[in-house]
Amino acid sequence: MAAEESYPAELRYHREHDWVRVEGDEAVFGITWFAQDALGEVVYYDPPEVGAAVSRDASYGELESVKAVSDIFAPASGEVVAVNAAVQERPEVVNEDPYGEGWLIRVRLSDPGELDELMDEPAYREYLAGL
Protein backbone atom coordinates (compact mmCIF):
# COMPACT_ATOMS: atom_id res chain seq x y z
CA MET A 1 0.00 0.00 0.00
CA ALA A 2 1.04 3.59 -0.55
CA ALA A 3 2.83 5.33 2.29
CA GLU A 4 1.34 8.14 4.40
CA GLU A 5 2.49 11.63 3.48
CA SER A 6 5.72 12.51 5.28
CA TYR A 7 8.94 14.53 4.85
CA PRO A 8 11.61 13.34 7.28
CA ALA A 9 13.48 16.13 9.05
CA GLU A 10 16.91 14.53 8.55
CA LEU A 11 16.70 14.78 4.73
CA ARG A 12 17.41 17.64 2.33
CA TYR A 13 15.09 18.36 -0.56
CA HIS A 14 15.42 19.46 -4.18
CA ARG A 15 12.72 21.49 -5.95
CA GLU A 16 12.14 18.64 -8.44
CA HIS A 17 10.94 16.58 -5.46
CA ASP A 18 14.03 14.52 -4.86
CA TRP A 19 15.56 13.90 -1.44
CA VAL A 20 19.09 13.30 -0.29
CA ARG A 21 20.35 11.58 2.87
CA VAL A 22 23.97 12.43 3.65
CA GLU A 23 26.11 9.60 5.05
CA GLY A 24 29.72 10.78 5.38
CA ASP A 25 31.05 11.70 1.95
CA GLU A 26 28.35 9.63 0.31
CA ALA A 27 24.67 10.36 -0.12
CA VAL A 28 21.52 8.41 -0.92
CA PHE A 29 18.98 9.83 -3.40
CA GLY A 30 15.29 9.12 -3.80
CA ILE A 31 12.01 10.81 -4.65
CA THR A 32 9.68 12.43 -2.12
CA TRP A 33 6.24 11.34 -1.05
CA PHE A 34 4.84 14.19 -3.15
CA ALA A 35 6.64 12.93 -6.26
CA GLN A 36 5.54 9.31 -5.93
CA ASP A 37 1.96 10.41 -5.22
CA ALA A 38 1.91 12.58 -8.34
CA LEU A 39 3.36 9.76 -10.45
CA GLY A 40 1.06 7.01 -9.19
CA GLU A 41 2.09 3.40 -8.84
CA VAL A 42 5.65 3.03 -10.10
CA VAL A 43 5.98 0.14 -12.54
CA TYR A 44 9.44 0.66 -14.06
CA TYR A 45 12.79 2.04 -12.92
CA ASP A 46 15.51 2.84 -15.43
CA PRO A 47 18.58 3.58 -13.29
CA PRO A 48 22.02 4.92 -14.22
CA GLU A 49 24.99 2.56 -14.22
CA VAL A 50 27.31 2.23 -11.27
CA GLY A 51 30.29 4.45 -12.00
CA ALA A 52 28.27 6.99 -13.97
CA ALA A 53 28.57 10.66 -13.12
CA VAL A 54 25.48 12.54 -12.02
CA SER A 55 25.23 16.33 -12.06
CA ARG A 56 23.20 18.54 -9.80
CA ASP A 57 19.81 19.48 -11.34
CA ALA A 58 20.28 16.99 -14.21
CA SER A 59 18.21 13.86 -14.82
CA TYR A 60 19.98 10.64 -13.85
CA GLY A 61 17.22 8.13 -14.52
CA GLU A 62 13.54 7.56 -15.05
CA LEU A 63 10.60 6.22 -13.11
CA GLU A 64 7.46 5.24 -14.93
CA SER A 65 3.89 4.62 -13.88
CA VAL A 66 1.36 2.91 -16.13
CA LYS A 67 0.43 6.29 -17.50
CA ALA A 68 3.49 8.54 -17.30
CA VAL A 69 7.26 8.85 -17.33
CA SER A 70 9.09 10.99 -14.78
CA ASP A 71 12.72 12.07 -14.89
CA ILE A 72 14.59 11.77 -11.62
CA PHE A 73 16.88 14.70 -10.86
CA ALA A 74 20.12 14.66 -8.92
CA PRO A 75 20.02 16.97 -5.90
CA ALA A 76 23.85 17.04 -5.94
CA SER A 77 26.76 15.99 -8.16
CA GLY A 78 28.89 12.89 -7.81
CA GLU A 79 29.58 9.34 -8.95
CA VAL A 80 27.07 6.52 -8.65
CA VAL A 81 28.42 3.86 -6.27
CA ALA A 82 25.27 1.76 -5.96
CA VAL A 83 21.86 1.34 -7.58
CA ASN A 84 18.91 -0.08 -5.69
CA ALA A 85 18.22 -3.36 -7.48
CA ALA A 86 15.20 -3.96 -5.24
CA VAL A 87 13.40 -1.09 -7.01
CA GLN A 88 14.17 -2.62 -10.39
CA GLU A 89 12.72 -5.91 -9.16
CA ARG A 90 9.64 -4.41 -7.53
CA PRO A 91 9.25 -0.73 -8.51
CA GLU A 92 6.15 -0.16 -6.35
CA VAL A 93 8.45 -0.18 -3.30
CA VAL A 94 9.00 3.51 -4.20
CA ASN A 95 5.32 4.11 -3.36
CA GLU A 96 5.36 1.94 -0.27
CA ASP A 97 8.52 3.32 1.32
CA PRO A 98 9.88 6.31 -0.60
CA TYR A 99 12.49 7.24 2.05
CA GLY A 100 13.56 3.72 3.01
CA GLU A 101 13.44 0.59 0.84
CA GLY A 102 12.53 2.80 -2.12
CA TRP A 103 15.86 4.64 -2.31
CA LEU A 104 17.20 4.93 -5.87
CA ILE A 105 20.97 5.49 -5.98
CA ARG A 106 23.95 5.97 -3.69
CA VAL A 107 26.44 8.60 -4.79
CA ARG A 108 29.98 9.67 -3.78
CA LEU A 109 29.59 13.42 -3.64
CA SER A 110 32.03 15.53 -5.64
CA ASP A 111 31.02 18.85 -4.09
CA PRO A 112 29.30 18.48 -0.70
CA GLY A 113 28.98 22.28 -0.62
CA GLU A 114 26.09 21.90 -3.11
CA LEU A 115 24.00 20.45 -0.30
CA ASP A 116 23.77 23.87 1.33
CA GLU A 117 21.54 25.04 -1.50
CA LEU A 118 18.90 22.36 -0.87
CA MET A 119 15.77 22.84 1.23
CA ASP A 120 15.26 21.48 4.71
CA GLU A 121 11.93 19.96 5.69
CA PRO A 122 10.09 23.17 6.69
CA ALA A 123 11.32 24.95 3.56
CA TYR A 124 10.23 22.05 1.34
CA ARG A 125 6.79 21.92 2.96
CA GLU A 126 6.45 25.64 2.38
CA TYR A 127 7.55 25.14 -1.23
CA LEU A 128 4.90 22.40 -1.68
CA ALA A 129 2.22 24.63 -0.20
CA GLY A 130 3.01 27.24 -2.83
CA LEU A 131 2.67 24.87 -5.81
Next chain:
Amino acid sequence: MADAPSRTSLHDRHVALGARMGAFAGWDMPLHYSTARAEHRAVRESCGVFDVSHMGQIEVSGPGAREALSRLLTNDLGEIGPGQGQYTLMCEDDGGVIDDLIVYALADRHLLVVNASNVSACLERLADRLPEGVGLTDRTLEVAMLAVQGPAWEEALRPLAATPGPFLLDYFEIGEDTIGGVPCLIARTGYTGEPGVELMCPWDAAPRLWDALMSVDAPPVPAGLVARDTLRLEMGYPLYGQELSRDRTPVEAGLTWACDIEGGRFFGAEVMRRQVAEGTPERLAIFRMTEPGIPRAGQEVLVEGRPSGRVTSGTLSPSLDVGIGMAYLPSPVSSPDNEIVIDVRGKPKAARTARRPLVATSPKE
Protein backbone atom coordinates in the same frame (compact mmCIF):
# COMPACT_ATOMS: atom_id res chain seq x y z
CA MET B 1 -9.49 24.36 -23.42
CA ALA B 2 -10.06 27.54 -21.44
CA ASP B 3 -13.42 26.55 -19.93
CA ALA B 4 -13.48 24.73 -16.61
CA PRO B 5 -13.84 21.00 -17.23
CA SER B 6 -17.33 19.52 -17.07
CA ARG B 7 -18.30 17.20 -14.24
CA THR B 8 -20.36 14.06 -14.42
CA SER B 9 -23.16 13.57 -11.89
CA LEU B 10 -20.85 11.09 -10.10
CA HIS B 11 -18.08 13.61 -9.48
CA ASP B 12 -18.78 13.75 -5.73
CA ARG B 13 -18.66 9.95 -5.52
CA HIS B 14 -15.25 9.87 -7.20
CA VAL B 15 -13.83 12.55 -4.92
CA ALA B 16 -15.25 10.82 -1.83
CA LEU B 17 -13.47 7.62 -2.90
CA GLY B 18 -10.18 9.51 -3.12
CA ALA B 19 -9.89 9.27 -6.90
CA ARG B 20 -7.05 11.02 -8.68
CA MET B 21 -8.95 13.23 -11.11
CA GLY B 22 -7.70 14.47 -14.45
CA ALA B 23 -8.85 16.29 -17.56
CA PHE B 24 -10.06 14.17 -20.47
CA ALA B 25 -11.85 15.59 -23.52
CA GLY B 26 -13.06 18.59 -21.52
CA TRP B 27 -14.25 16.49 -18.57
CA ASP B 28 -12.83 16.12 -15.07
CA MET B 29 -12.66 12.33 -14.86
CA PRO B 30 -11.31 9.74 -12.41
CA LEU B 31 -7.90 8.50 -13.61
CA HIS B 32 -7.56 5.93 -10.86
CA TYR B 33 -8.93 5.30 -7.36
CA SER B 34 -6.42 2.83 -5.94
CA THR B 35 -3.83 1.88 -8.55
CA ALA B 36 -4.46 1.43 -12.24
CA ARG B 37 -2.94 -2.06 -12.12
CA ALA B 38 -5.23 -3.23 -9.31
CA GLU B 39 -8.27 -1.83 -11.13
CA HIS B 40 -7.16 -3.43 -14.38
CA ARG B 41 -6.79 -6.82 -12.70
CA ALA B 42 -10.16 -6.50 -10.98
CA VAL B 43 -11.80 -6.09 -14.39
CA ARG B 44 -9.94 -9.05 -15.89
CA GLU B 45 -10.51 -11.31 -12.88
CA SER B 46 -13.80 -10.23 -11.28
CA CYS B 47 -15.61 -6.99 -12.05
CA GLY B 48 -15.05 -3.24 -12.27
CA VAL B 49 -17.26 -0.21 -12.82
CA PHE B 50 -16.35 2.85 -14.88
CA ASP B 51 -18.12 6.20 -15.00
CA VAL B 52 -18.24 6.88 -18.72
CA SER B 53 -20.87 9.61 -18.55
CA HIS B 54 -18.57 11.84 -20.58
CA MET B 55 -19.34 9.80 -23.68
CA GLY B 56 -21.80 11.31 -26.13
CA GLN B 57 -25.30 10.06 -26.83
CA ILE B 58 -26.93 11.24 -30.03
CA GLU B 59 -30.42 10.21 -31.11
CA VAL B 60 -31.52 10.03 -34.72
CA SER B 61 -35.19 9.43 -35.43
CA GLY B 62 -38.05 9.92 -37.81
CA PRO B 63 -38.83 8.77 -41.34
CA GLY B 64 -35.74 8.17 -43.43
CA ALA B 65 -33.43 8.04 -40.41
CA ARG B 66 -32.27 4.49 -41.06
CA GLU B 67 -31.60 5.05 -44.75
CA ALA B 68 -29.71 8.27 -43.99
CA LEU B 69 -27.65 6.63 -41.24
CA SER B 70 -26.68 3.81 -43.55
CA ARG B 71 -24.91 6.42 -45.68
CA LEU B 72 -23.26 8.11 -42.71
CA LEU B 73 -21.98 4.95 -41.02
CA THR B 74 -19.57 2.41 -42.48
CA ASN B 75 -21.01 -0.85 -41.18
CA ASP B 76 -24.04 -2.55 -42.70
CA LEU B 77 -26.92 -1.14 -40.67
CA GLY B 78 -29.20 -3.70 -42.35
CA GLU B 79 -27.61 -6.34 -40.15
CA ILE B 80 -29.19 -4.99 -36.96
CA GLY B 81 -32.77 -4.59 -35.89
CA PRO B 82 -34.48 -3.23 -32.77
CA GLY B 83 -32.62 -4.31 -29.64
CA GLN B 84 -29.27 -4.68 -31.36
CA GLY B 85 -26.13 -2.60 -31.53
CA GLN B 86 -23.20 -2.49 -33.91
CA TYR B 87 -19.65 -1.13 -33.86
CA THR B 88 -19.25 1.27 -36.77
CA LEU B 89 -17.45 4.40 -37.95
CA MET B 90 -18.38 7.80 -39.30
CA CYS B 91 -16.04 8.92 -42.07
CA GLU B 92 -15.24 11.88 -44.27
CA ASP B 93 -15.88 11.55 -47.98
CA ASP B 94 -12.19 10.69 -48.35
CA GLY B 95 -12.45 7.92 -45.76
CA GLY B 96 -10.77 9.82 -42.90
CA VAL B 97 -12.31 8.82 -39.59
CA ILE B 98 -14.58 11.39 -37.89
CA ASP B 99 -15.37 8.98 -35.06
CA ASP B 100 -15.77 5.35 -34.15
CA LEU B 101 -18.96 4.57 -32.28
CA ILE B 102 -21.68 2.11 -31.43
CA VAL B 103 -25.07 2.53 -33.05
CA TYR B 104 -28.06 0.94 -31.31
CA ALA B 105 -31.37 0.31 -33.06
CA LEU B 106 -34.16 0.98 -30.56
CA ALA B 107 -37.91 0.63 -31.13
CA ASP B 108 -38.46 4.23 -32.21
CA ARG B 109 -34.99 5.67 -32.80
CA HIS B 110 -31.31 5.03 -33.34
CA LEU B 111 -28.90 5.84 -30.54
CA LEU B 112 -25.29 6.69 -31.35
CA VAL B 113 -22.80 6.42 -28.49
CA VAL B 114 -19.79 8.47 -29.56
CA ASN B 115 -16.45 9.53 -28.11
CA ALA B 116 -16.57 12.50 -25.73
CA SER B 117 -14.01 14.36 -27.81
CA ASN B 118 -16.09 13.99 -30.97
CA VAL B 119 -19.63 14.87 -29.93
CA SER B 120 -19.63 18.17 -31.80
CA ALA B 121 -17.85 16.72 -34.84
CA CYS B 122 -20.46 13.97 -35.08
CA LEU B 123 -23.35 16.39 -34.59
CA GLU B 124 -21.94 18.66 -37.30
CA ARG B 125 -21.54 15.84 -39.76
CA LEU B 126 -25.02 14.50 -39.03
CA ALA B 127 -26.63 17.93 -39.28
CA ASP B 128 -24.84 18.46 -42.58
CA ARG B 129 -25.83 15.16 -44.19
CA LEU B 130 -29.17 14.12 -42.65
CA PRO B 131 -32.12 15.03 -44.86
CA GLU B 132 -34.89 17.30 -43.66
CA GLY B 133 -37.43 15.60 -41.44
CA VAL B 134 -34.90 13.35 -39.71
CA GLY B 135 -34.68 14.24 -36.04
CA LEU B 136 -31.26 14.82 -34.47
CA THR B 137 -30.93 15.29 -30.70
CA ASP B 138 -27.85 15.53 -28.51
CA ARG B 139 -28.57 13.69 -25.23
CA THR B 140 -24.98 13.79 -23.93
CA LEU B 141 -25.82 15.91 -20.89
CA GLU B 142 -29.05 14.05 -20.16
CA VAL B 143 -27.72 10.50 -20.21
CA ALA B 144 -25.22 9.12 -17.70
CA MET B 145 -23.37 5.91 -18.47
CA LEU B 146 -21.75 3.29 -16.26
CA ALA B 147 -19.73 0.41 -17.67
CA VAL B 148 -19.86 -2.71 -15.49
CA GLN B 149 -17.14 -4.95 -16.91
CA GLY B 150 -15.59 -8.25 -15.98
CA PRO B 151 -16.41 -11.97 -15.74
CA ALA B 152 -18.38 -11.42 -12.49
CA TRP B 153 -20.62 -8.67 -13.92
CA GLU B 154 -23.76 -10.78 -13.57
CA GLU B 155 -23.15 -11.36 -9.85
CA ALA B 156 -22.83 -7.62 -9.32
CA LEU B 157 -26.00 -6.82 -11.23
CA ARG B 158 -28.27 -9.75 -10.38
CA PRO B 159 -29.38 -8.47 -6.94
CA LEU B 160 -30.36 -5.14 -8.51
CA ALA B 161 -32.13 -6.04 -11.74
CA ALA B 162 -35.93 -6.02 -11.73
CA THR B 163 -36.12 -8.79 -14.34
CA PRO B 164 -33.85 -11.53 -15.74
CA GLY B 165 -33.78 -9.57 -19.01
CA PRO B 166 -30.26 -8.14 -18.75
CA PHE B 167 -28.81 -11.63 -18.28
CA LEU B 168 -30.46 -12.94 -21.43
CA LEU B 169 -28.89 -10.34 -23.70
CA ASP B 170 -26.34 -11.56 -26.23
CA TYR B 171 -23.17 -9.64 -27.03
CA PHE B 172 -24.07 -6.26 -28.57
CA GLU B 173 -27.76 -6.56 -27.70
CA ILE B 174 -29.56 -3.81 -25.80
CA GLY B 175 -32.63 -3.86 -23.56
CA GLU B 176 -34.40 -1.93 -20.85
CA ASP B 177 -34.76 -2.74 -17.19
CA THR B 178 -34.76 -1.15 -13.77
CA ILE B 179 -31.45 -1.52 -11.94
CA GLY B 180 -31.49 -0.64 -8.23
CA GLY B 181 -34.69 1.30 -8.86
CA VAL B 182 -33.19 3.31 -11.74
CA PRO B 183 -34.58 2.90 -15.27
CA CYS B 184 -31.73 1.94 -17.57
CA LEU B 185 -30.86 1.02 -21.08
CA ILE B 186 -28.60 -2.01 -20.74
CA ALA B 187 -26.22 -2.91 -23.55
CA ARG B 188 -23.97 -5.97 -23.62
CA THR B 189 -21.06 -3.90 -24.84
CA GLY B 190 -17.84 -2.43 -23.49
CA TYR B 191 -14.27 -1.39 -24.18
CA THR B 192 -12.33 -3.77 -21.97
CA GLY B 193 -12.41 -7.12 -23.75
CA GLU B 194 -14.29 -8.63 -20.82
CA PRO B 195 -17.96 -9.58 -20.71
CA GLY B 196 -20.12 -6.90 -19.16
CA VAL B 197 -22.70 -4.24 -19.75
CA GLU B 198 -22.97 -0.53 -20.29
CA LEU B 199 -25.84 1.06 -18.37
CA MET B 200 -27.40 4.30 -19.57
CA CYS B 201 -29.69 6.17 -17.19
CA PRO B 202 -31.01 9.69 -16.58
CA TRP B 203 -28.12 12.02 -15.67
CA ASP B 204 -29.29 12.79 -12.14
CA ALA B 205 -30.13 9.16 -11.34
CA ALA B 206 -26.55 7.95 -11.81
CA PRO B 207 -25.52 8.49 -8.15
CA ARG B 208 -28.45 6.27 -7.07
CA LEU B 209 -27.38 3.61 -9.57
CA TRP B 210 -23.75 3.89 -8.42
CA ASP B 211 -24.73 3.55 -4.74
CA ALA B 212 -26.88 0.54 -5.57
CA LEU B 213 -23.95 -1.13 -7.33
CA MET B 214 -21.71 -0.42 -4.33
CA SER B 215 -24.26 -1.95 -1.94
CA VAL B 216 -24.29 -5.50 -3.32
CA ASP B 217 -22.38 -8.37 -1.68
CA ALA B 218 -19.77 -8.48 -4.43
CA PRO B 219 -19.65 -4.86 -5.63
CA PRO B 220 -17.69 -3.95 -8.75
CA VAL B 221 -14.34 -2.24 -8.14
CA PRO B 222 -14.40 1.45 -9.17
CA ALA B 223 -11.97 1.79 -12.07
CA GLY B 224 -10.64 4.88 -13.80
CA LEU B 225 -9.55 5.98 -17.22
CA VAL B 226 -5.99 4.69 -16.89
CA ALA B 227 -7.23 1.12 -16.41
CA ARG B 228 -9.74 1.64 -19.20
CA ASP B 229 -6.81 2.55 -21.47
CA THR B 230 -4.60 -0.41 -20.50
CA LEU B 231 -7.55 -2.81 -20.86
CA ARG B 232 -8.43 -1.61 -24.35
CA LEU B 233 -4.80 -1.57 -25.43
CA GLU B 234 -4.30 -5.21 -24.44
CA MET B 235 -7.25 -6.02 -26.70
CA GLY B 236 -5.90 -3.92 -29.55
CA TYR B 237 -8.96 -1.71 -29.59
CA PRO B 238 -8.11 1.62 -31.27
CA LEU B 239 -8.75 4.92 -29.51
CA TYR B 240 -9.80 8.04 -31.36
CA GLY B 241 -7.07 10.66 -31.21
CA GLN B 242 -4.41 7.98 -30.82
CA GLU B 243 -4.95 5.35 -33.52
CA LEU B 244 -7.91 6.95 -35.27
CA SER B 245 -8.02 10.38 -36.89
CA ARG B 246 -9.13 12.18 -40.02
CA ASP B 247 -5.74 11.30 -41.51
CA ARG B 248 -6.37 7.55 -41.40
CA THR B 249 -9.09 5.37 -42.86
CA PRO B 250 -10.68 2.33 -41.19
CA VAL B 251 -8.85 0.14 -43.71
CA GLU B 252 -5.46 1.36 -42.50
CA ALA B 253 -6.63 0.94 -38.90
CA GLY B 254 -7.55 -2.72 -39.43
CA LEU B 255 -11.28 -1.99 -39.09
CA THR B 256 -12.33 -3.21 -42.53
CA TRP B 257 -14.50 -5.76 -40.69
CA ALA B 258 -16.65 -2.83 -39.48
CA CYS B 259 -17.15 -1.47 -43.00
CA ASP B 260 -19.62 -2.73 -45.59
CA ILE B 261 -16.96 -2.59 -48.28
CA GLU B 262 -18.78 -4.65 -50.93
CA GLY B 263 -22.25 -3.22 -50.93
CA GLY B 264 -21.89 -0.08 -48.84
CA ARG B 265 -22.93 3.33 -50.15
CA PHE B 266 -21.50 5.14 -47.13
CA PHE B 267 -19.44 8.28 -47.48
CA GLY B 268 -15.84 7.23 -47.97
CA ALA B 269 -16.74 3.81 -49.43
CA GLU B 270 -15.06 4.43 -52.78
CA VAL B 271 -11.71 5.31 -51.25
CA MET B 272 -11.89 2.34 -48.93
CA ARG B 273 -12.87 -0.08 -51.70
CA ARG B 274 -9.78 1.04 -53.60
CA GLN B 275 -7.62 0.64 -50.50
CA VAL B 276 -8.91 -2.87 -49.90
CA ALA B 277 -8.25 -3.80 -53.54
CA GLU B 278 -4.83 -2.19 -53.82
CA GLY B 279 -3.60 -2.29 -50.23
CA THR B 280 -2.36 0.67 -48.20
CA PRO B 281 1.29 1.64 -47.64
CA GLU B 282 0.81 1.50 -43.87
CA ARG B 283 -1.32 -0.45 -41.46
CA LEU B 284 -1.93 -0.35 -37.76
CA ALA B 285 0.14 -2.93 -35.89
CA ILE B 286 0.11 -4.06 -32.29
CA PHE B 287 3.36 -5.07 -30.64
CA ARG B 288 4.91 -6.21 -27.39
CA MET B 289 8.35 -5.38 -26.11
CA THR B 290 10.81 -8.26 -25.99
CA GLU B 291 13.09 -6.44 -23.54
CA PRO B 292 12.40 -4.20 -20.52
CA GLY B 293 11.03 -0.77 -21.32
CA ILE B 294 7.67 0.91 -21.79
CA PRO B 295 6.77 2.36 -25.19
CA ARG B 296 4.93 5.69 -25.22
CA ALA B 297 2.88 7.55 -27.81
CA GLY B 298 5.02 9.57 -30.22
CA GLN B 299 8.15 7.44 -29.99
CA GLU B 300 9.81 6.39 -33.22
CA VAL B 301 9.65 2.83 -34.53
CA LEU B 302 12.69 1.52 -36.38
CA VAL B 303 12.65 -1.36 -38.84
CA GLU B 304 16.08 -2.61 -39.85
CA GLY B 305 17.50 0.61 -38.47
CA ARG B 306 15.25 2.91 -40.51
CA PRO B 307 12.59 5.21 -39.01
CA SER B 308 9.37 3.52 -40.06
CA GLY B 309 6.55 4.92 -37.95
CA ARG B 310 5.53 6.24 -34.59
CA VAL B 311 3.93 4.68 -31.54
CA THR B 312 0.28 5.76 -31.29
CA SER B 313 -0.35 4.26 -27.83
CA GLY B 314 1.97 2.55 -25.40
CA THR B 315 1.90 1.35 -21.82
CA LEU B 316 2.94 -1.41 -19.48
CA SER B 317 0.47 -4.27 -19.84
CA PRO B 318 -0.76 -5.04 -16.33
CA SER B 319 -1.79 -8.55 -17.44
CA LEU B 320 1.47 -9.47 -19.18
CA ASP B 321 3.86 -7.23 -17.24
CA VAL B 322 5.61 -6.18 -20.47
CA GLY B 323 5.49 -3.01 -22.53
CA ILE B 324 2.87 -3.05 -25.28
CA GLY B 325 1.76 -0.59 -27.90
CA MET B 326 0.36 0.15 -31.32
CA ALA B 327 1.89 1.92 -34.30
CA TYR B 328 1.24 2.52 -37.97
CA LEU B 329 3.95 0.61 -39.85
CA PRO B 330 4.75 -0.24 -43.47
CA SER B 331 2.16 -2.87 -44.34
CA PRO B 332 4.57 -5.80 -44.80
CA VAL B 333 5.96 -5.23 -41.30
CA SER B 334 2.56 -4.70 -39.68
CA SER B 335 1.68 -8.41 -39.74
CA PRO B 336 2.44 -10.48 -36.61
CA ASP B 337 5.89 -11.76 -35.62
CA ASN B 338 8.09 -9.08 -37.17
CA GLU B 339 11.04 -7.71 -35.21
CA ILE B 340 10.91 -3.95 -34.67
CA VAL B 341 12.73 -1.50 -32.42
CA ILE B 342 11.19 1.30 -30.38
CA ASP B 343 13.27 4.39 -29.65
CA VAL B 344 12.40 4.78 -25.96
CA ARG B 345 13.80 8.24 -25.21
CA GLY B 346 17.04 7.57 -27.02
CA LYS B 347 17.39 3.92 -26.02
CA PRO B 348 16.60 1.36 -28.71
CA LYS B 349 14.38 -1.38 -27.27
CA ALA B 350 13.41 -4.54 -29.12
CA ALA B 351 9.79 -5.41 -29.78
CA ARG B 352 7.82 -7.83 -31.92
CA THR B 353 4.54 -7.29 -33.77
CA ALA B 354 1.74 -9.51 -32.56
CA ARG B 355 -1.81 -10.70 -33.06
CA ARG B 356 -4.80 -9.02 -31.42
CA PRO B 357 -5.79 -9.48 -28.68
CA LEU B 358 -2.61 -9.70 -26.62
CA VAL B 359 -4.44 -11.44 -23.78
CA ALA B 360 -6.56 -14.56 -24.08
CA THR B 361 -9.97 -13.22 -23.20
CA SER B 362 -13.25 -12.51 -24.95
CA PRO B 363 -16.16 -10.18 -24.23
CA LYS B 364 -18.63 -12.68 -25.69
CA GLU B 365 -18.79 -15.17 -22.76
